Amino acid sequence: MKRHFDADLEDLRGRLLRMGGLCEEMIHAAVKLVVDRDEGLLSPVQEWESQVNRLHLEIDDVCLKLIALHQPAAGDLRLIAAALKINSDLERVGDQAVNIAETGVFLCREPRVKLGDIPRMVEVAAGMLKDALDSFARGDVELAREVIRRDDEEDRLKSQTFNELVHMMQRDSSSIARGMDAILIARNLERIADHATNIAEDVVFMVLGKDIRHPAEQARGEPRPSGA
Amino acid sequence: MKRHFDADLEDLRGRLLRMGGLCEEMIHAAVKLVVDRDEGLLSPVQEWESQVNRLHLEIDDVCLKLIALHQPAAGDLRLIAAALKINSDLERVGDQAVNIAETGVFLCREPRVKLGDIPRMVEVAAGMLKDALDSFARGDVELAREVIRRDDEEDRLKSQTFNELVHMMQRDSSSIARGMDAILIARNLERIADHATNIAEDVVFMVLGKDIRHPAEQARGEPRPSGA
Numbered sequence: 375m376k377r378h379f380d381a382d383l384e385d386l387r388g389r390l391l392r393m394g395g396l397c398e399e400m401i402h403a404a405v406k407l408v409v410d411r412d413e414g415l416l417s418p419v420q421e422w423e424s425q426v427n428r429l430h431l432e433i434d435d436v437c438l439k440l441i442a443l444h445q446p447a448a449g450d451l452r453l454i455a456a457a458l459k460i461n462s463d464l465e466r467v468g469d470q471a472v473n474i475a476e477t478g479v480f481l482c483r484e485p486r487v488k489l490g491d492i493p494r495m496v497e498v499a500a501g502m503l504k505d506a507l508d509s510f511a512r513g514d515v516e517l518a519r520e521v522i523r524r525d526d527e528e529d530r531l532k533s534q535t536f537n538e539l540v541h542m543m544q545r546d547s548s549s550i551a552r553g554m555d556a557i558l559i560a561r562n563l564e565r566i567a568d569h570a571t572n573i574a575e576d577v578v579f580m581v582l583g584k585d586i587r588h589p590a591e592q593a594r595g596e597p598r599p600s601g602a
Numbered sequence: 603m604k605r606h607f608d609a610d611l612e613d614l615r616g617r618l619l620r621m622g623g624l625c626e627e628m629i630h631a632a633v634k635l636v637v638d639r640d641e642g643l644l645s646p647v648q649e650w651e652s653q654v655n656r657l658h659l660e661i662d663d664v665c666l667k668l669i670a671l672h673q674p675a676a677g678d679l680r681l682i683a684a685a686l687k688i689n690s691d692l693e694r695v696g697d698q699a700v701n702i703a704e705t706g707v708f709l710c711r712e713p714r715v716k717l718g719d720i721p722r723m724v725e726v727a728a729g730m731l732k733d734a735l736d737s738f739a740r741g742d743v744e745l746a747r748e749v750i751r752r753d754d755e756e757d758r759l760k761s762q763t764f765n766e767l768v769h770m771m772q773r774d775s776s777s778i779a780r781g782m783d784a785i786l787i788a789r790n791l792e793r794i795a796d797h798a799t800n801i802a803e804d805v806v807f808m809v810l811g812k813d814i815r816h817p818a819e820q821a822r823g824e825p826r827p828s829g830a
Binding site: 424427428430431434435437438441442445447448451452455458459462540543544547550551554557558561585587588590591592 | 687768819820
């Protein structure tokens with residue numbers, strides 16, 4: 375029974391990593407659509423989203439079945455709880471990538487727009503997601519903490535892009551609609567970095583049994599027991 | 603033991619509803635800050651966020667302990683799984699409300715901006731959240747389905763507001779920065795409605811054991827068993 379359970383947990387991990395891999399592909403294709411002005415990339419992004427959504431349903435289902443059948447405790451339960459959350463974050467990453475691709479299709483039909491630091495934002499966000507997934511695969515807390523630290527860089531790039539684009543819109547009012555679209559893409563990328571940060575926080579909890587979210591409230595409230 | 607477990611589940615439900623109530627207060631105060639140009643409302647919103655964050659940590663902790671101690675199955679397990687997800691959606695609703703309030707503080711220092719359908723968007727989003735929480739409290743599937751249907755209205759209002767504000771910005775370039783801010787607030791409200799929709803979907807799963815998310819993938823993939 376235990377060996378069977380271990381195989382099931384391994385399978386769960388595999389599904390999540392497959393889902394994460396699809397999300398990475400989606401981000402890169404969505405941004406390539408924007409940068410290369412290649413509308414043809416919308417359809418693969420949508421096809422991957424459909425696969426991501428199917429995995430989203432399956433993984434939730436697998437997690438509940440594992441809890442009901444095996445009554446896991448301690449580390450195994452924390453892995454399943456982390457899987458439930460990572461599942462939900464990855465599904466939202468997929469949504470953000472679809473948003474980028476759909477906005478990109480509008481942008482393809484407009485004169486080329488200034489993208490500010492968007493290419494750099496993609497590198498940071500996609501890198502954070504990749505490393506968050508690696509930290510999950512390997513139970514690597516140090517890598518997870520490193521991901522969390524990188525989120526500030528993404529926020530800084532977003533503000534910079536935001537300001538640059540608003541200035542462009544103020545100088546040239548014909549650029550307002552496409553400037554808005556570029557700003558929304560920057561927001562999507564910021565969100566993807568937020569989801570990667572959530573995943574990294576879940577990895578720290580999974581490995582150490584220590585909840586590092588909301589540090590201000592942690593200090594003031596009761597410390598969260600690591601037992602569960 | 604069973605009676606003790608029932609009391610624990612009741613306590614869990616109570617905490618979630620308290621957290622939801624705080625989120626509702628936050629939304630109303632954040633939007634009042636914008637409409638009445640009253641910066642003084644930022645500080646209560648931040649104080650409530652801190653309470654919401656504390657509940658966020660506590661509720662996750664309670665859920666894992668209930669699973670580890672009571673090894674719930676069927677309906678009880680679905681309630682706890684729903685609680686974990688609703689907890690995460692409510693925390694994000696709190697974040698959105700804080701974003702609205704912070705953007706509002708910028709807007710208070712600018713000439714008054716056109717708000718388009720934002721007041722109506724608040725009514726819809728806050729109403730959806732309230733009803734989603736009621737459907738959770740009462741296990742009311744019909745109300746939950748009704749919440750899900752209302753999300754289209756919110757999306758329609760957002761697009762309308764978006765277009766109206768872009769036109770304003772094109773007519774008067776001095777309004778670009780504040781127009782952007784109003785658009786971001788409309789996006790925050792749209793997200794709140796999305797979170798209310800997620801909560802309603804979780805209620806349907808909790809009560810019926812039926813996952814109604816991603817209908818396209820449900821039809822194509824294997825039906826999700828209601829057992830778990």
